[in-house]
Amino acid sequence: MKRLALTLVLLSTIIYSEAQTRVAILGGVHSSRVNTEDPFPKDNFDGRTGLHAGLLLDVPFSERFSLQPSLQFVHKGWTTDAVNTFAPEEQKVNYLELPLNFVFKAPLGTGNTKFLLGAGPYVSAMISGKEVMGGVENDDLDKGDGPGQYKGFDYGFNALAGFEFGRVFITANYSQGLNDFYRSTGYMGDYRHRVFGGTIGFFLNRGAPRDRDKDGVIDKEDECPDEPGTALTKGCPDRDGDGIADKDDQCPDQAGTAKYNGCPIPDSDGDGVNDEMDKCPDVPGLAKYEGCPIPDSDGDGVNDEEDKCPSVAGLARYDGCPIPDTDNDGINDEEDRCPSLAGTAANNGCPEVSPKLGERVTGSARRVTFTNNTGTTLTAASQRALDEVVGIMNENPDIRLTVNAHTVSGGDEDMNMENTQARADVVKAYLVEKGIAETRITTQGFGSSQPIATGTSTRNRRVDLTLGYQ
Structure with a gap:
């Protein structure tokens, strides 16, 4: 019993550390019966009206699904008019029960009302009880697994349906035991609890504001509540980290500026120098010339870095220098038929024969x-x-x-x-x-x-x- 309570306390502590978790107190009335077999006439079976009360945790996984563990004190048992000596005619057993339900919540309208539908397993520990057998009452039940004994632990499954109104919820409950909680001394029939009832509960806390995408921006302030984002982009994704939400970013995979709708500063001439720093934004150039082309000081079509004669116009085939005149006769080598011999223009650059x-x-x-x-x-x-x-x-x-x-x-x-x-x-x-x-x-x-x-x-x-x- 102590282990069961300790487990719930530990589970509550861990779960409650999640900001979305809510804690509720609950209670209700139910009718319990026992599933068994002959020799008891079915018409003689009577249920036991009992109470249940406890604490419940509501741990949301999404807008529509929650995990709801709870710890409850529950009356169970039954009575029959068939007096005999091999089975009790009345059994009233009290448990500390731990249901674990998975609950679906369907919003109704635009308010806080939701339809609830859930199910899950339960385990319970017997804490007290009373039986009447052969007209003799006994409130010190013998625990064990032998004939005439009550098992200390029971298990089964739950189901529920109802409504949640903000911090209040009302449900109809059903549970069915899957284990024989008692072993008769006279026959081998089943002894399994079955319970029908109703519950009302109240959440003690509202829970932290909803943040479905876990991005730290609450849903009512989150423009993209189902996609993790940043506070700077009002909860929307920003893949390139430029502070402009992807939904507003015309270049969501490239960091840019608001001035250019999330795109980088343009580079019209594609030279790697953006237009705001480029003194020649429409002509490809180099960063060391502030985005302008390599200069051509002599205007000969050969840039100064490749021009061996940057201050004198020349030709590319001569590395930017003028056509050479090897013999210095004033006639360039391309027009001089004797480029290594000084001559005259009249003789095509060749010397005159004496x-x-x-x-x-x-x-x-x-x-x-x-x-x-x-x-x-x-x-x-x-x-x-x-x-x-x-x-x-x-x-x-x-x-x-x-x-x-x-x-x-x-x-x-x-x-x-x-x-x-x-x-x-x-x-x-x-x-x-x-x-x-x-x-x-x-x-x-x-x-x-x-x-x-x-x-x-x-x-x-x-x-x-x-x-x-x-």
Whole structure:
């Protein structure tokens, strides 16, 4: 018995620490009977009218569901007109009972009235009682599990239905024992309590204001009572923690400001510098330039960080510098056909060939002949003349040579073209054999297309040698 009371006190202490819990006192009247079997005639059974009273805790789980443990003093028992010697004709047993009901509460209208419907188990401990057997009254009942004894503990289930009016509640109650509380000396029938009754109760406290979502903001002040939130957002969620409730936040997953409806300060140009700090909000830039692009001081389209000549306009392919002029002749390398040799604009940036050198090469060219009119074999005199050209080119390593071969008119012109190209190539081959780089010599056969004399003059069969720097 002490353990049962201690358990309820401990349970009450824990539960009552929850702010929503309410404590009630209750009491009521009921009729108790005992479920048993023959040999008792059913018409002779009479119920026992008794009282019950105690304390109840109401622990809400939600707006509609509560757990209601209680501790009650309860009269139970029965009477019968069948006098016998193997079972009492009257049993009045008193218990300390602990029901544990799960209660559904359905609001009725807009006030505080609710319909109640609940059920649950109970356990009880016998504390006193009286029996009459064979006309003899006994108020010192023998506890135990043997014949003629009463069990110290009983258990079963409860059911209830009724109404709650704010702090007052009224219910109809039913309970059924699931255990034989008594063992007869004369037969093996069941002895189980059954109780019908009514209860009225009064809650001693109102309970703390309701806070369904447990966010610390009471429901009547909570604009989102079913979703945990913060006091700053009036009880509504604020996923990004910016102090603006998600329901009002156009960017609920990004911290922002009220000025922008919960969104971050915009960054119109997407450069990572927000518009309020960006001096160039419509043009992508860098934070170190306050949101503006890297400057281009010389306006050449190459920003100063990549421009090796930031104060002089240039080109990207030269890292922002002007087109170079390697030979410093005033003609840039892209227009200078001789970028490493100083020259003149009239000669495309190349030096002029001295007249003296030109005359020497022209004189050598006049002596270049072949063994016959259509042959491609140089004469000995031609080789000596070309040796002079080799000397000139070795003395002037930057100079280049153009070899053009011509012939007289007549015959098949395609053959003439092939023959003159072959003669020009023979001259080049001789010079290369003497150590002149192929890249310094170009050749061209013109057939009879460029005569220097009329008719079939042999003067037209010739080799022209021209010096140049391009």
